Amino acid sequence: MDHEIELKFLIAPEASNAILARLEGREAVRQLDATYFDTVDYALRKAGYGLRIRDGENGRKQTLKSASSGGVFARGEWESAVAGPEPDRDLLAKTPAAKVINGAALTPVFATKVRRVTRMIERDGATIEAALDQGELPAADRRAAVSELELELKAGAPRVLFDLARDLAAHAPLRLSLVSKAERGYALALDEVDGPRPDVPLDPGSTTGEALQALGRTALCRLCAAAESLHARPGPERLHRLRVSARRFRSLLSTFKALADAPDARHVKAELKWLADELGAARNLDVFIADVWRPAAETQTAQDQTGQDQVGQDPSASAQDEVRALAAFGKALLVAQTDAYAKADAAVDSARFRALAIDAAAWLEAGAWTTAKDQEERRDKPAAAFAAKALDKRRRRIRKDGRDLAGLSPEDRHHLRIRGKKLRYAVEDLGGLFPDHPKRLAGFVEATKALQDALGVLNDLAVREALARDVAMACEDPEAAFAAGRLTAGGPEREAELLVEAQGAYVTFVEAKRFW
Known part of the structure; x- marks a missing residue:
């Protein structure tokens, strides 16, 4: 299993050139078409997994991603080459999803049709892959546009990843999104207006630091999802949800004050109050x-x-x-x-x-x-x-x-x-x-x-x-x-x-x- 740390941003399509102009590195362009599968009762989704078959220039691959294995920014991933357009059950049997599926039939739920431009960035001793995705998510008779930037840390210090994000944000509007394409696709297929992300329960054996990170990631996910929802369709319930998200995140920092009393944490807390x-x-x-x-x-x-x-x-x-x-x-x-x-x-x-x-x-x-x-x-x-x-x-x-x-x-x-x-x-x-x-x-x-x-x-x-x-x-x-x-x-x-x-x-x- 690989372990990835990445940031994803929603961007306006017209901002793509400004973003690419700030990213110098080896470039590759690919068409990535994929189909996502699940059981009829969406057992994989309920368990926090996304299963896809993707066709690309390197052949057809089956990928299982866990949205909760490492929190919002780090996800478990199991990927293997496959021959056919349907999921390979022998490969799935070697992953944690096997128990979730439990022999049930798998059917297509939605698809992604994306043109991806990638550049490999070398910066301050770190290697970061930047991927600009543009296309659409089709699900039955519905469509949703895709315009995203992903920054994945391949090697080096995590702070470099965020420094790059801040640099790009100074030249183009980047809206942090913690909702994966899989989650967006499910929300589209099931006609879910807001598509709330379920909270990940804490492990009773967690350390204080692990608990703070897990809860903080969930709080940030709530905040960004509520902001997207309000921006897309303003209304009393959505506004209230965003305000509660900001206050709840701020309250979390107060509860964990022993670890959240440095200037950067106090800055985040002050900005949450402003919001x-x-x-x-x-x-x-x-x-x-x-x-x-x-x-x-x-x-x-x-x-x-x-x-x-x-x-x-x-x-x-x-x-x-x-x-x-x-x-x-x-x-x-x-x-x-x-x-x-x-x-x-x-x-x-x-x-x-x-x-x-x-x-x-x-x-x-x-x-x-x-x-x-x-x-x-x-x-x-x-x-x-x-x-x-x-x-x-x-x-x-x-x-x-x-x-x-x-x-x-x-x-x-x-x-x-x-x-x-x-x-x-x-x-x-x-x-x-x-x-x-x-x-x-x-x-x-x-x-x-x-x-x-x-x-x-x-x-x-x-x-x-x-x-x-x-x-x-x-x-x-x-x-x-x-x-x-x-x-x-x-x-x-x-x-x-x-x-x-x-x-x-x-x-x-x-x-x-x-x-x-």
Whole structure:
């Protein structure tokens, strides 16, 4: 089995010449046509494998790749020459996929038709193969364009690979992608809009360093996939997914602060905060529109219709005023939401975000923490021992700070909510290290989420008045201001009710048994 370390970027087709101009080395051009196979229930895909038969200038080859053997950037690969267009089962029997297939029939799922230009780069003592792929993925009656750059480290220090990526990114937009052609092909064949990548469970025997790399790779994969999805088709769910991905990645770095406290890690953490903040206005408006304005508008419409049905005449002047005010405020909200989404899209499409992805990958794979002698003891510590200590610390802090929820200011409750969210992320990330108590794990996750949600509703209530006021003032429409005031009235009474619910969630959290 070979072991490869590579980076893949999505590029605009028109950027290919600018990229090739920066890559000096021996060139080869090939047409690579391949067909991917799987069982009828997609057992290979579910297990993290891609199986293809590819025709090229060196003949026909069968390749099995494992997306999870070494993480996002390093994949297991088994390749052999074959004679026919169908998979060779004798060769597959010598790979880990044999148990997955278990004698089941293999059928074509999708194909790739790609023209590949490769150049072998010699740089700073390293050898890097650059491959520019352009073509398409056909699957039944669907097609998807392919325009990618792959940089594979053949020999030398990993940092050189990332230095080359940064150099190229300064001359052409490179969007880091951690989704393979196989994953894109499956998503196309099965008509999956977002094609989420499953998390790779942690090995309970992992060291702390191994756990950080595995979780970091998954976090970066989530981030890049969510950014691609939002950029392709903006919407509330996709924006929320990207914002959560950024926050969850940042929370991971906080949990592993012992290994993630160098300047390069702090830079990545700061840039993740920048990204989440750029998405914040759009997310807050999405929540306000969905939870406050739209229900009010629907209720008003229903009441107007009921009134007409009962008395057979037009709504009263007062009701008409309510409708006009809600409509004016809705228009103002739409303007604000459009502006906020433009800001979010600009962030995702910016050189700053593209640099963030490369910097995060470089830190995960080639940061000083991976080899520094003074970090060796921390890296090699059993991950389960590290996780138990980290989870204990976060749990104790929440138990202490939440004792007097009613006495906390809205700001303090917000900070408590953030701590609850970080604990939940840590539990979801590290829970696999403790396989002996699955019921306790599920109960703890549920209790943590319930507390986080209860505090989240309180926080939403606290920020709604300011959001509504700012939107109404920006449009300078008195009717919009009137509706904004009506929709955010009754805050103290609602706050008291929500506090009772949050206190109940806190008690449930305190009583939840540890699983570690």
